[in-house]
Structure formats: structure tokens, C-alpha cells
Amino acid sequence: MRVRGLMKAYENHQAVDGVDLDVARGEVFAVLGPNGAGKTTTVEILEGHRVRDGGEVHVLGQDPGKAPRTWRSRIGVVLQTANDAAELTVAESVRHYAKYYADPRDPDEVVDLVGLTDKAKARVRTLSGGQRRRLDVALGIIGRPELVFLDEPTTGFDPEARRQFWALIRELADEGTTILLTTHYLDEAEALADRVAVLAKGKIVAEGTPQTLGGRAHADARIRWADPNGPRELFTSEPTKVVAELARHGELAGLTVTRPSLEDVYLELIA
């Protein structure tokens, strides 16, 4: 995927303001950003669901604005819950979507992969929010797409469901599927993404691996401990040396050594 100078305005609001992105085949790429940053707008342009005002976009070698149907069948789009098939069962709706593709996955396997085997015979309208979202993912991957777009995929999931969903994304990535996801969850980006970009007010303000974003890897470490006078804290680029020095005086109560979390870095970037 290659994006250069992407622009999109709504009335007089510049929602996407010169975005550049490169995502390699097989990569898991996360776009982070606060509400209204332009994530959904960007993703929908890349999917070919929204018309851009300017810039160059290539997705699987095509301009999404002009791409033929064959291109669309190579892409998995996980839409924000559609309510079209509420009376079908889970298994029926997955089988139904499979018919649209030349070489679909096995519907039963997909139901299993998204953890809905217990609900295979349940009607779609009876699913919980998180279960419905898993069905959306099942429908997005049934066609064996090369590239999957996931817009805030785990919003509304309980913690266990999120972990299961992450395992599913890793499986897809291991099979070589390219994945572009948007998320508000920093731990999700950290757990899944090879690279992340932070979008704020329509612009990319930082890009890198979760480990290095915003200079995180080189940031000073924070050392905290407690002495008889109360809690102590210092910042240093040489924590090993400092801790060794402090330890000469004996055990340090409540010792922790931390680097800025992805969340710390992110909050600073979007401030």
C-alpha cells in the first residue's frame, strides 16, 4: 500500500491533511489517533468506499477509486456492523458470503477461527455486541483476502475476547495476510502491529515500531524506590549503573525501573 499526500475535506473541515503511508505485503500496520483524527476517513478511502480530494493511493497495485471488482475480491473489509442478515444463523450467513468468492475458506473453519462454533446455529440478531463483531470479522476473511482492513475491531470486546481476537489476527498475519487496523487501544497496537502511525488532526505525527515510536527506546528510564524519608524518583539514561550504585547501601524498597509506555509517548504526541 502506498499513499502520498492524501487529502479529504468535509465542507470546510480538513479531515485528512496530507497523509503519506507505506505498508508492505504481510505487514500488520496500526493507525492510532484520537476521536476525529481522520482514521476512518483514511481507511475508507483506501478501501475504495470514499472519494478523496487529492493525493496518490495505490492498494494492491490499483487506485481504489478506479479499481475493478477483481481487486475488491482480494480485500477483506470488516464493516461496522451491518444489520442485513439478522434472521440468518451465524453458519448460514458465513456460507452465504462464501458464495461471493472464487476460492473461499471453509465456512465451518472460519466460524471456528473466530470462536463462534458454540453460536453457529444462533440467529445473528441474538448475538452480543462482541459476538457480532467476530461475525463481521468472519465475513471479512471468508474470501481469503490478501489484505484486511479492520476499523476499531475490538471496541466492545471483553478482555478475554480481545485476547482471542489478537490470536486470530496473528494467525492471519502468519499466513501472510496484510492487515491495516485502526485502534484506540495502545496495548492492542503493541501486541499486534509491526509498525504504527499516529494520526492527529488529519496528519501523521509519528510513525515507527511500537518499541521505537516517538523516541521511546532511547528515552530516559525512570527509577523509583522508597527510602525512610518517602518515595524517591529519578530519570537516567544509565539505569543499570544507577541501580548498582543505589544498591550498595542495601535493599531498595519498592524498586521499579520503567521506560515511557507506548501510552505515555502517544499522549505526548497527540497533545
Ligand SMILES: Nc1ncnc2c1ncn2[C@@H]1O[C@H](COP(=O)(O)OP(=O)(O)OP(=O)(O)O)[C@@H](O)[C@H]1O
Ligand atoms: N460524512 C462526513 N461528513 C462530515 N464530516 C465528517 C464525515 N465523516 C467524518 N467527518 C469528520 O471528519 C473528521 C474525521 O473523522 P473520522 O471518522 O475519519 O475520524 P476517526 O479518526 O475515525 O475518529 P473515531 O476515532 O472517533 O472513529 C471528524 O471531525 C468528523 O466529524
